[in-house]
Amino acid sequence: MKWLGTLKPRLLIFLMVLGPGIITSFADNDAGGVATYSVAASQFGYGMLTTLIPITIVLLITQEIGARIAVVTGKGLGDLIREHYGIRISLLIFGLLFFVNFGVILQNLGGLKEALQSFNFSVGTFLPLIIIFLFVFITRASYAKVEKFFLFLILFYVAYLFSAILAKPDWGLVLKSLFVPARTVTFDYVYTSIAVLGTTVTAWGQFFINSYVKDKKLTIDRLHYNQAEIYIGSLLTNVFSLFMMVAVTATLFNNGITITGAADAALAIKPFAGELASLLFGTGLLVAGFIGLAIVPLATAYAFSEFFGVSGSLNETFGKSRTFYVLFIMQILLGLVFILSPNITLFNITLYADYLNGIFLPIILFFLYRFANNKELMGEHVNNQLQNALLIGAGVIITGAALIGALGNIL
Template sequence: MEKIKFFWKKILQTGLWKLGLFFALIGPGIITSNVDNDAGGITTYSLAGAHYGLSLIWILIPVTVALIIIQEMCARMGVVSGKGLSDLIRERFGAKITFYLMIILLFANLGNTLCEFAGIAASMEIFGVSKYISVPAGAVFVWWLVVKGNYKSVEKVFLVACVFYLSYIVSGFMIHPDWSAISKAAITPSLNFDAGMLTMAIGIIGTTIAPWMQFYLQSSIVDKGLKAESYKYSRMDVIFGSITVNVVAFFIIMLCAVTLFQNGLKIETAKDAALALAPLAGSYASMLFAFGLLNASLFAASILPLSTAYTICEAFGWESSLNTKFVEAPQFYGLYSLMIFLGAGIILLPGVPLISIMFYSQVINGILLPFVLIFMLLLINDKRIMGDFVNGRLMNVVSWVTVMILIGLSVVMVVSAIWE
């Protein structure tokens, strides 16, 4: 009897220790994935649900698989090499290629940062707050959070921000949808060759797998100090993050499909969706949707400039860590500050062509993604960098097929955008 008690006690202690270790090591994967549900992502999912109902919700399943594959490779490179992605690209492919890649990424991320501050302005206007108050306040808050904190404190705030995405899930349950119809739509592919529907499908994929994500994930893993021994926990972190981000996307599409689409209401922005929900799903659902947009925009307005600072500083060999002070890493914090205050300042200018900025930033993302993915696959198979952690034969086949599909979709997105 004593042996049995000792046996179960040992199992319990081991299980709790492993669970505690997992929670200590998680963060980069969950944060990177969830921040992708930013103002642009929420707008895309809202439009998909409002314009096409449940027809495109099934896409989230293959997108989740693709995101797990891509993010797992980034996490593996981070824990094994101890270097960021832009650092590895510079070492393997040279400074000239890295320089041009960083210039393109800088403009794409600046455009995306503008979208986040536009999201802050739009969400706070629903609550009756002028953008001339909300945008400067938001900019100062996200700047102070990172510049005055360290990696641990910043990560804790980011993880709390991830929890607030539950507002979309709560809103989804509040409307009491027909779950049998939704379940059927989720597992039944339905895509015709209507140009608008195809563009929307590519938009869903494009907003879920963005170039900046790969750089940020690997940089944050390095900054957190994770090593090869932590790989299995980093992989679990990535898988959990990739699933949760698409669960939130699922509820946003479903919410807009069941309310707006079924009532024939068309929208153009996430703000329109939040306002249109009030008479259909109740004021609480509408306010939760607006709060979710505010949280997502603030979250991404912190991460996108941070990702840019990490990536460019690593590429040029400058100090890049949240565990340093401003005077120790002036380029890192200077870039972060520039991205935030430039993005916020432009949004406050009257007559800013925001739609054009969003449009061209997505086109740039579409151009950049194929190069980033190919660099990743070449690096992950380099034994000098990865040692025994290179891709196996099966993983290589799956990875290359996934990457080729994503590259094809990126090309279609760019061509269709320019053609229009």
């Protein structure tokens, strides 16, 4: 009964802490994520579902470590790298981050463009409008309001649940496929699994969770709530990835139709699951693209202000955090130029962004490992052996993945 008595304050604290974990993990399923998951499911069907549990574990462990570092030290990953490795390394890492993130921004702009096209909206009109709205909103609104808006947007991911139901899948088989791997594991299958992992666990996600937790000003006595929130976020994201893959498998894979992108998937499932399912899938893509377009440039802008000591917080006005906000919008505008020019194909961009991320991520995990095990920084909150084992495991898998990916590309 005593537990019941403290339930209300606990719930209250949880709601105060709510945000970073859920928003970051859902943003991992951005437009690029939706595309990768859709293509993977259209090629391998339920066989791809086996990857979800390991992905959830990797995401959960890396995000938790990042957030814990931010809560304990009050610093973002950029701050820490600068303070421990100096200017030269900082410049290098920021340059890479900027480059990799720019690829991801292009993916999201591309996703938005495709989604708009699938609804027959004019890209030339709506895309700039979305960007203007985004900029005004991000610069004007406080942290709390931006966060609420993202949490609201995330509700739209439920669209995937409904499109999965409308696709009338064999739920028994879905459940079984989660745990039992496919009978024949081909090189292509491994390769695609890696792409799926690479789209979910990202370098920018690691930077973003740190900065965002820091900007929320969470303190150490809320650490457990924060951890719980991150676990829930990672879990939920992958539940929705499951629905996404189920919707595609039950319609396209089972009918032998392959696709090359997410908007394709939205259109292609129409004959099998109906108009509504198609509409929902498209809506999901639109929201995913929007969230990605907001979060990824924010991650770069946060990192820049940490690395180079300029003011950067969602709580600050445009005047006080000018560099932060200008950098945010410049990336998007630069991306817009690329996306609207007709000579660039999106497919190549998606691939390049995924590879770069795959190569970059192990470096970030290395820093994560160093900081999370630094007793001076973390005190009693250093990694335990299980966390270290899982982190190293994730690093090895991702590095291996990146190498195999590069190899596959050469061969």
